[in-house]
Amino acid sequence: MVVVGAGISGIGAACHLRSRHPVRSFVVLEALETFGGTWWTHRYPGVRSDSDLFTFGYAFKPWKGAPLASGEAIRAYLGEVIAEHGLDVAIRYRHRVQSASWSSADRHWRLVVRREDSGEQLVVIASFLWMCQGYYRHAEGYTPEWEGMARFEGRIVHPQHWPEDLDYTAKRVVVIGSGATAATLVPALAADAAHVTMVQRSPTFYYARPNVNELADTLRALDIPDEWTHEIVRRKSIADLEAAARLSFERPEELRELLVEGIRPLLPDGFDVERHFSPSYRPWQQRIAVVPDGDLFAAIREGRASIVTDNIDHFSERGIRLASGEELEADIVVTATGFDLALLGDVDLVVDGEKVDVARCVTYRGIMFTGVPNLAYVFGYFRFSWTLRADLVSDFVCRLLRSMEERGATMVVPALRDADAGMPLGPWVDPEDFNPGYLARSLHRMPRQGDRAPWRLEQDYLVERDLLAAADFADGCLRFD
Numbered sequence: 001m002v003v004v005g006a007g008i009s010g011i012g013a014a015c016h017l018r019s020r021h022p023v024r025s026f027v028v029l030e031a032l033e034t035f036g037g038t039w040w041t042h043r044y045p046g047v048r049s050d051s052d053l054f055t056f057g058y059a060f061k062p063w064k065g066a067p068l069a070s071g072e073a074i075r076a077y078l079g080e081v082i083a084e085h086g087l088d089v090a091i092r093y094r095h096r097v098q099s100a101s102w103s104s105a106d107r108h109w110r111l112v113v114r115r116e117d118s119g120e121q122l123v124v125i126a127s128f129l130w131m132c133q134g135y136y137r138h139a140e141g142y143t144p145e146w147e148g149m150a151r152f153e154g155r156i157v158h159p160q161h162w163p164e165d166l167d168y169t170a171k172r173v174v175v176i177g178s179g180a181t182a183a184t185l186v187p188a189l190a191a192d193a194a195h196v197t198m199v200q201r202s203p204t205f206y207y208a209r210p211n212v213n214e215l216a217d218t219l220r221a222l223d224i225p226d227e228w229t230h231e232i233v234r235r236k237s238i239a240d241l242e243a244a245a246r247l248s249f250e251r252p253e254e255l256r257e258l259l260v261e262g263i264r265p266l267l268p269d270g271f272d273v274e275r276h277f278s279p280s281y282r283p284w285q286q287r288i289a290v291v292p293d294g295d296l297f298a299a300i301r302e303g304r305a306s307i308v309t310d311n312i313d314h315f316s317e318r319g320i321r322l323a324s325g326e327e328l329e330a331d332i333v334v335t336a337t338g339f340d341l342a343l344l345g346d347v348d349l350v351v352d353g354e355k356v357d358v359a360r361c362v363t364y365r366g367i368m369f370t371g372v373p374n375l376a377y378v379f380g381y382f383r384f385s386w387t388l389r390a391d392l393v394s395d396f397v398c399r400l401l402r403s404m405e406e407r408g409a410t411m412v413v414p415a416l417r418d419a420d421a422g423m424p425l426g427p428w429v430d431p432e433d434f435n436p437g438y439l440a441r442s443l444h445r446m447p448r449q450g451d452r453a454p455w456r457l458e459q460d461y462l463v464e465r466d467l468l469a470a471a472d473f474a475d476g477c478l479r480f481d
């Protein structure tokens with residue numbers, strides 16, 4: 001088997017394979033020089049999770065630190081997982097999968113893999129492909145084109161490629177963006193910069209919380225075993241996230257008020273909270289960015305950072321000219337403007353000689369695609385920690401592999417039943433439900449979903465936990481051979 005990617009999802013998949021299918025041989029192919037995925041690519045100042053690690057960590061490996069963790073702490077945790085499960089020998093770094101071609105006659109995938117160090121091309125044969133490639137292109141971030149960027153005399157930096165030598169001490173920095181990355185960078189840079197200005201086209205919802213978990217601290221003080229503490233706090237965290245998600249659907253205005261009023265006292269008197277921190281969309285239609293210990297607001301309060309809500313008209317030699325006519329002078333501009341969605345890690349898929357256009361496929365449980373045999377795909381939650389879904393998918397794939405063994409099948413492929421013919425199809429994610437920019441830009445390239453199980457991608461952990469656990473492999477939606 002081949003697992004593509006050694007980020008949180010790929011490492012989790014490999015652990016499940018090791019423990020649930022100990023005799024199955026597999027290899028993890030990773031394009032980067034080391035493990036961690038997101039947490040290796042993003043090494044900008046202050047980089048951290050905005051999910052708690054009781055749910056962003058794995059179910060099987062207790063988290064022992066503060067709930068929100070730095071990128072470095074997450075990598076250290078993943079490093080321990082690799083060592084504890086003896087995965088070092090199973091991961092090949094600098095191996096980028098370029099294409100995958102399935103042969104029903106041979107019952108295998110033929111992968112063309114490029115060694116990123118030597119440029120050499122290898123062919124790898126796999127009985128099953130487990131795609132843990134994440135959702136965006138690591139090699140390149142998304143930066144809109146603004147007029148005059150080339151004549152700007154300062155430095156333009158994307159957070160995905162943070163230069164190690166970037167000295168921002170006493171510099172004027174402009175951060176373009178309003179999401180979690182911008183909210184993380186602004187206070188981190190403001191500690192040493194002359195001043196940091198965050199420029200956003202439109203506001204984001206923020207939730208300021210202390211980076212402590214009282215329940216975890218109490219259990220730890222009582223010497224409760226780490227495994228128990230992890231599980232108990234994990235359940236509590238899931239229940240809290242469920243409650244917030246429910247509130248966003250049932251009483252969105254109440255949640256809006258809770259979020260906006262929650263940050264008002266953290267800002268200077270008379271601060272225009274409505275303009276800068278009250279988005280036009282419903283809470284949770286885009287990710288709510290968590291601000292540990294309210295550090296973004298402290299930087300604004302202390303005058304080290306400021307926020308501007310306006311459109312960028314153009315870049316000048318000295319900085320940025322806004323639509324309002326205001327000029328922001330800058331030595332460094334950070335474009336925290338998001339990602340380029342990369343479906344399936346830019347791997348070209350071919351099935352029996354025909355190129356697969358996944359936008360024409362229907363998803364089976366958000367894990368497999370109609371007409372594509374022996375392939376599982378990991379795409380995590382938006383509102384819950386990504387890893388919660390990666391763990392569920394791992395469990396599902398391990399059961400599917402067992403079911404194939406029991407049936408003596410070497411091939412499994414989802415196919416619509418007669419009863420599903422003519423089923424209304426919609427986008428991978430309903431934009432009414434969730435619509436961040438990177439998804440909106442690429443939704444037309446994603447697989448479609450139907451109006452009923454198992455042809456849907458659920459975005460609710462508790463619903464999906466039960467649905468996946470009860471999945472009936474003999475319901476006619478999966479063809480085994």
Ligand SMILES: Cc1cc2nc3c(=O)[nH]c(=O)nc-3n(C[C@H](O)[C@H](O)[C@H](O)COP(=O)(O)OP(=O)(O)OC[C@H]3O[C@@H](n4cnc5c(N)ncnc54)[C@H](O)[C@@H]3O)c2cc1C
Pocket residue numbers: 004005006007008009010029030031032036037038039042047048049050051052056095096097098132133134135136138181344345346347378380381384385386387
């Ligand atoms: C700064 C930042 C903070 C985030 N914080 C959170 C958070 O707090 N909570 C949350 O739930 N989510 C968060 N996310 C989303 C985050 O990406 C995921 O939660 C999680 O880290 C994804 O893990 P992954 O392993 O699925 O994908 P990734 O971390 O993207 O890793 C995928 C790996 O696959 C490799 N790969 C891709 N294509 C190929 C190929 N063709 N061949 C070989 N290798 C390939 C990549 O090089 C990469 O190493 C955050 C994202 C960012 C950018």
